[in-house]
Amino acid sequence: MTTTFVPSVKKRQIMELAESGKRIDGRSLMDYRQLDVQVGVVEKAEGSAAVHLGGTYVVAGVKIQPEKPFSDTPDEGVMTVNSEFVSMASPEFEPGPPDIKSIELARVVDRGLRESKMIDTKKMCIHAGKLVWTTFIDVFILDHCGNLIDAAAYAALSALLNAKMPELDAKDIKREASSIIIDELTPQEGWKETTFSVAEGRTITPERKKKPLPIRAIPIAVTMAKIGDKFFVDPSKDEEEVMDCRMTVTFTDEGNICAMQKGEPGPLTPEEVARAVEIARTKYNEIRDRLPIPEEALKAVKAKDKDKS
Amino acid sequence: MPTNFEPRQLVVPGTILAEGKYNPGMNTYKEGEHIFASVVGLAELRNETVNVIPLRGCYMPYVDDVVVGKVVEVISTAWMVDIRAPYEAVLFAKEFLSKPLNTMKEDARSYLDIGEMVIAKVISFDRTRSPSLTTREQGLGKIQRGTVIEVDFTRVPRIIGKKGSMISLLKKESGCQIFVGQNGRVWISGKTRDEEAVVAQAIRKIEAEAHTTGLTDRIQEYFLKMKQGA
Amino acid sequence: MSKTHLINDGIRYDGRRLDELRPIKFQLGILNNADGSAYVEWGRTKIIVGIMGPREAHPKHLAMADRCRVEALYRMATFSVGERKSPAPARREHEISKVIKEALEPAIFVELYPRATIDIYAEVIQADGSTRCAAISAAALALTDAGIPMRDLVCSVAVGKVEGQLVLDVMDEEDKQGDSDMPVAMMPNKNLVTLIQMDGLLTQDEFNRGLELAKRGCMEVHKKQKEALEEHFKKSMNSEMEEA
Numbered sequence: 001m002t003t004t005f006v007p008s009v010k011k012r013q014i015m016e017l018a019e020s021g022k023r024i025d026g027r028s029l030m031d032y033r034q035l036d037v038q039v040g041v042v043e044k045a046e047g048s049a050a051v052h053l054g055g056t057y058v059v060a061g062v063k064i065q066p067e068k069p070f071s072d073t074p075d076e077g078v079m080t081v082n083s084e085f086v087s088m089a090s091p092e093f094e095p096g097p098p099d100i101k102s103i104e105l106a107r108v109v110d111r112g113l114r115e116s117k118m119i120d121t122k123k124m125c126i127h128a129g130k131l132v133w134t135t136f137i138d139v140f141i142l143d144h145c146g147n148l149i150d151a152a153a154y155a156a157l158s159a160l161l162n163a164k165m166p167e168l169d170a171k172d173i174k175r176e177a178s179s180i181i182i183d184e185l186t187p188q189e190g191w192k193e194t195t196f197s198v199a200e201g202r203t204i205t206p207e208r209k210k211k212p213l214p215i216r217a218i219p220i221a222v223t224m225a226k227i228g229d230k231f232f233v234d235p236s237k238d239e240e241e242v243m244d245c246r247m248t249v250t251f252t253d254e255g256n257i258c259a260m261q262k263g264e265p266g267p268l269t270p271e272e273v274a275r276a277v278e279i280a281r282t283k284y285n286e287i288r289d290r291l292p293i294p295e296e297a298l299k300a301v302k303a304k305d306k307d308k309s
Numbered sequence: 310m311p312t313n314f315e316p317r318q319l320v321v322p323g324t325i326l327a328e329g330k331y332n333p334g335m336n337t338y339k340e341g342e343h344i345f346a347s348v349v350g351l352a353e354l355r356n357e358t359v360n361v362i363p364l365r366g367c368y369m370p371y372v373d374d375v376v377v378g379k380v381v382e383v384i385s386t387a388w389m390v391d392i393r394a395p396y397e398a399v400l401f402a403k404e405f406l407s408k409p410l411n412t413m414k415e416d417a418r419s420y421l422d423i424g425e426m427v428i429a430k431v432i433s434f435d436r437t438r439s440p441s442l443t444t445r446e447q448g449l450g451k452i453q454r455g456t457v458i459e460v461d462f463t464r465v466p467r468i469i470g471k472k473g474s475m476i477s478l479l480k481k482e483s484g485c486q487i488f489v490g491q492n493g494r495v496w497i498s499g500k501t502r503d504e505e506a507v508v509a510q511a512i513r514k515i516e517a518e519a520h521t522t523g524l525t526d527r528i529q530e531y532f533l534k535m536k537q538g539a
Numbered sequence: 540m541s542k543t544h545l546i547n548d549g550i551r552y553d554g555r556r557l558d559e560l561r562p563i564k565f566q567l568g569i570l571n572n573a574d575g576s577a578y579v580e581w582g583r584t585k586i587i588v589g590i591m592g593p594r595e596a597h598p599k600h601l602a603m604a605d606r607c608r609v610e611a612l613y614r615m616a617t618f619s620v621g622e623r624k625s626p627a628p629a630r631r632e633h634e635i636s637k638v639i640k641e642a643l644e645p646a647i648f649v650e651l652y653p654r655a656t657i658d659i660y661a662e663v664i665q666a667d668g669s670t671r672c673a674a675i676s677a678a679a680l681a682l683t684d685a686g687i688p689m690r691d692l693v694c695s696v697a698v699g700k701v702e703g704q705l706v707l708d709v710m711d712e713e714d715k716q717g718d719s720d721m722p723v724a725m726m727p728n729k730n731l732v733t734l735i736q737m738d739g740l741l742t743q744d745e746f747n748r749g750l751e752l753a754k755r756g757c758m759e760v761h762k763k764q765k766e767a768l769e770e771h772f773k774k775s776m777n778s779e780m781e782e783a
Contacts, residue, residue: 061618088589323691
C-alpha cells in the first residue's frame with residue numbers, strides 16, 4: 001500500500017502549496033475526494049450504506065425497533081446515533097469503549113439529522129405513551145484516511161434514506177395489550193410474520209409490507225480544516241495532523257443551518273466563521289448530487305412545505 | 310525426484326513444494342521430508358534449494374540496511390524512529406550529531422522533531438534489543454524536502470533493478486534525486502512537486518507490475534508519454 | 540413460534556444439499572491502514588478482518604521475550620443481527636475472540652518476532668451463522684496479505700445436526716433450531732485441528748461422521764482461499780493485457 005507523506009509535515013509546506021491553490025494529493029482547496037456510496041449492503045438491517053470518501057471507509061446500519069417512548073414525548077419516535085472507531089481503521093485506535101473523538105463524531109452527526117427534523121418522529125408512533133419506533137443509527141469506521149465526520153454523516157444519511165420500516169395496519173395499532181404487539185413485532189429478518197396455515201398444514205412466513213421512513217429534510221454536512229488562513233475542504237489525514245482547527249457546518253435543503261461544530265483548539269475570527277458557513281452552503285448541492293437519494297425522498301422533502309401548519 | 314511446482318508458480322502458505330533431497334530456502338520451511346511455502350509468492354528452484362519470491366512481506370531490519378525512518382518519539386538523548394518494522398528503532402544523539410548533546414541547555418527536539426524523516430543505517434539489531442540507527446555517514450541524515458512514498462518492501466529489489474538499472478532509469482528520465490530505503494520507503498526530490506508526482510506514479514506502476522516481463526520498456530514509454538503531455 | 544421444516548427430502552431451507560457449502564467470496568487488501576486485510580461474503584454472513592502487526596507490544600510489560608503475542612478481537616456490529624445488539628462486547632464475543640486467536644496462532648511462526656504483537660480484528664457486518672468459521676478463514680488470508688509467514692492457511696467450517704441429519708456449513712436458522720453445532724478449524728496440509736467446539740447432543744457415531752464431514756468441508760474452504768489468492772495476485776503479475 002502506498003501513501004504520500006510530506007516529510008517534516010510542517011504547516012509551512014502545506015501552506016506554500018496552498019498559495020497556488022494546490023494540495024498534496026493534487027486537489028484544489030475546495031475539492032472533495034472521490035465519493036462512492038453503496039446502499040443496502042446489510043440485508044438484515046432495516047437500512048444500510050457503505051461509504052468510501054477517498055480512502056476513508058465507513059459502514060452505517062439502521063435498525064428500527066419498537067420501544068417505549070420518552071415520557072416527555074409520548075407520541076414521538078426515538079432516534080439515536082452511535083459510532084464505533086474500529087481498531088483496524090487506524091494504528092491509534094485502541095480497542096475499548098468509544099473515546100471522546102468517537103463520541104463527538106456521533107453527536108455531530110446526530111445533531112445534523114435531529115435538528116433538521118429529517119425523520120418526522122411524530123409519524124413514528126405506534127401507540128401513544130406505550131410504543132413507538134426507535135431508530136438506531138450505528139456508524140462503524142473501518143479505515144481512517146481523514147474526514148471521518150462527513151463520511152459518517154453521508155453514510156448515516158444514505159442508510160436512513162435506504163431504510164424500510166414495517167407498515168402496521170389499523171388492527172395492529174388498535175390492540176390494547178402492547179405486549180402482544182411486541183411479540184409479533186420482534187425483528188426477525190425482513191420483519192417476517194410467522195403464522196401457521198391450517199389450510200396448507202404448515203408454517204408460512206409472508207413478508208410484512210414495508211415502507212420508507214417519513215423523511216422531511218436532507219441535511220448535508222461539510223467539514224473543512226483551517227490551516228493558516230485557508231480552508232481545506234474534506235481534509236485528508238495529513239492535513240488533519242497539522243490543522244489549526246476544524247469546522248463542520250450542516251445545511252438543510254431549505255438553505256438553513258441545522259448544525260455546526262468547531263473542533264480543535266485553534267481560534268477563528270468571526271469573518272472566518274462566516275467564510276466557513278459560506279463554503280458549506282456552496283457545497284450543499286454538489287454533495288447532494290453525489291449521494292444516492294431515492295426519488296420518493298426528494299418528493300417527500302419538497303411536499304413538506306405544503307403540509308406545514 | 311522433481312519438485313512439486315512449475316518455475317515461478319504462485320504458491321501460498323502451506324503449499325507442498327518438494328520432498329527429499331532439496332534444501333529449504335527463502336520463505337520456505339522443512340518438516341519431516343517435505344518443504345513447504347510459508348508466504349504467498351513465486352516458487353523457484355536454484356540448484357538444490359527451493360525458494361519462494363515473496364509477493365507480500367514484512368520488513369525485518371538487518372545490520373547495514375539503509376532505511377527511511379519517521380521520528381515518533383523524542384527522549385532526552387535519543388529519538389525513537391518508525392522504520393516500518395515490527396520494532397521501533399532508536400537513534401541516539403551521538404549517532405546523529407557531530408558533538409555531544411548538552412541536555413542541560415539543548416532540547417533534542419530542536420534537531421529532530423516528531424514527524425520528521427531521516428535516511429539512516431541500521432548499526433545493530435538482535436533478538437533482545439531494538440534496532441539501532443546512525444546518520445553519521447555519507448548520504449545519511451535528516452530529510453529536508455521532497456516526497457516520501459511507501460511501497461511493499463518485497464518490491465524494493467525490482468525498483469532498484471539488476472545492478473541498479475531500474476533506479477538509474479528513473480533518475481535519468483525524471484532528473485530527480487531518488488533513494489529507495491530497504492524498508493520500502495522511497496524518497497523523491499525534484500525541482501517541483503509535479504516532477505516528484507510523476508516519479509511516484511512510475512514507482513507505483515513498478516510495484517503493481519513487479520513480476521511481469523517488459524516492465525523496463527513500459528516505464529520508459531511512461532516517461533515519454535509524460536514528457537509529451539507536458 | 541412453531542418450527543419450520545428446515546430439511547425436506549434432503550434439501551435444506553436455502554436449497555442446499557446436506558453436504559453443500561454456501562457460496563463463498565473472499566477479497567484481499569481492502570483497507571489502507573491495516574497491514575493486511577480481507578473481506579468475506581459467506582452466504583449472507585459478511586465479515587471484514589484487519590491485521591495490525593507485527594508491531595511493538597503495548598504496554599511493553601505484556602511482551603514475550605522469545606516470541607510474538609497473537610491477539611484476536613471479534614466484534615459484531617450492532618446492525619449485524621435481527622435484533623439490534625448493544626455495542627458493548629458480550630461474553631460470547633470475548634470467547635469467540637479467544638478461540639479465533641487459538642485457531643490461527645499454531646500456524647504463525649511466532650518465534651520470528653519476539654517481543655512484538657500481531658492483532659487480528661474481525662468485524663461482523665452481517666451475521667448469518669458460522670461467523671467464527673468465516674472470520675478464521677478470512678483472517679488466514681488477511682495474515683497472508685500482511686506478509687506474516689505461516690505454516691499453512693487455516694480454514695474453518697461448522698457441521699450441525701438438524702432434524703436428525705448432519706449438515707455442512709450451518710446457517711443462522713439451522714443453528715437456532717438445530718440439535719447441535721460443531722465449528723472446526725484445520726491446517727489442511729498438516730491434517731491438524733486447531734479449533735473444535737461443540738454444543739448440543741451427538742452420538743459417538745454422529746460425532747465421527749460429523750468430524751469427517753468437517754474435514755471435507757475445510758478442504759473445500761481451503762480451495763476457495765487459494766483461488767482468492769491466485770485471483771488477487773494474478774492481477775499484479777499479468778498486466779500485459781492492460782497495456783493498450
